[in-house]
Amino acid sequence: MSAAPLIIPAIDLKDGKCVRLKQGRMEDDTVFSDDPVAMAARWVDEGARRLHLVDLNGAFDGVPVHKSVVSDIARAYPNLPIQLGGGVRTMQTIEQYIEAGLTYIIIGTKAVEEPSFVTEACREFAGHIIVGIDAKDGMVATHGWANVTDTKATELAKRFADAGVSSIVYTDIARDGMMQGVNVEQTVNLAREGGIPVIASGGVTDMSDIELLKPYGDCIEGIITGRAIYEGSLDLGTAQRYLDR
Template structure:
């Protein structure tokens, strides 16, 4: 299991939002490339990038920044989400050195697109499921649908999806702890590896996630930036035998 640092990009800067609200952001760095290097120095084995502007615009906005990070970290697996709505965008990111692309809103609106992407880019597609009270949210979390997160994940179990990034948007950026119950439930029932996201605050959250079958990793943002979670300590904990 991996601890995966999040680098959320807004207007060229590294920020964190609260519950996905673009107007409620905290800027942690104006140099995302240096931020990526910092987390690598702290032991990160994968990075999670989000193009926040892209998520709302429906098209990537931070391609140059992402390319600069992949160029600086050529050996590091990097996953990117936000505004990925076309096969051309996926191809561009993979050509730029990104390892995985995360399809979110488009997965809800057009599930066949995910299947098509998996066929064309086998092994590189992650589905991002953002949910509130177990229901899927889309368009940068602006719209909550009536689709259950578990049902959506099951839809892609045999499509060739690499994993699911599951974010509890009620907890994201709020430092209130990860939603263990919903995350474990999804991992046990969807048939795909799950990466937990939203509310990972301290080592206790990491301990609670550790050892559950089907959980591949945990994304953390605000906690490692503000110091309530030490990235290196968390990864050491996960590397220890159960």
């Protein structure tokens, strides 16, 4: 794993538009663009070396809703690693996304409800599976964050230590979209205890968050950012150059 984490722009898809939610609430959204492909182009032009796509409708409905626009983005950037989550509940869905050109598929709710699905997916699609762990106060949340379970995030991560998972996207729901800073302690703790590289998500506000995460390049593989780069409190290119130093 590279010692320099990647800054990974988030493109959250809702009703065909590029939006950001606050704390995962579908009704509390800000529309940033009605052209997700153009938005992807913007972040690539600014130096993104990976993209993070989320099918928000898919996460809530349990089935993919934005396959066509996702395919359009993948087609536009065939050499760019793209990861996607939201509505991934079947092997067929994973296969279709990989055939469409995506590199990594994120399994979230299904990883909690049926851990064996992750093991099977890792066997079937080796090197392409990421587990998404969304947590509130350290406890796992599912179904588009609508349900908070009694499973500890660290315990869930440990379950997949030997499954062949590429990495874990860890999101602190309480901070997501709130511009309150990353929960560095919980993120690093999850990476250390789980033994799987972690992609930090939720709460990235400005360069101070990037500075706090940089020393943990041995276990933090990437940093997902959404609202901060959309609203301009963080410059993607500047942040990536800082991490690369």
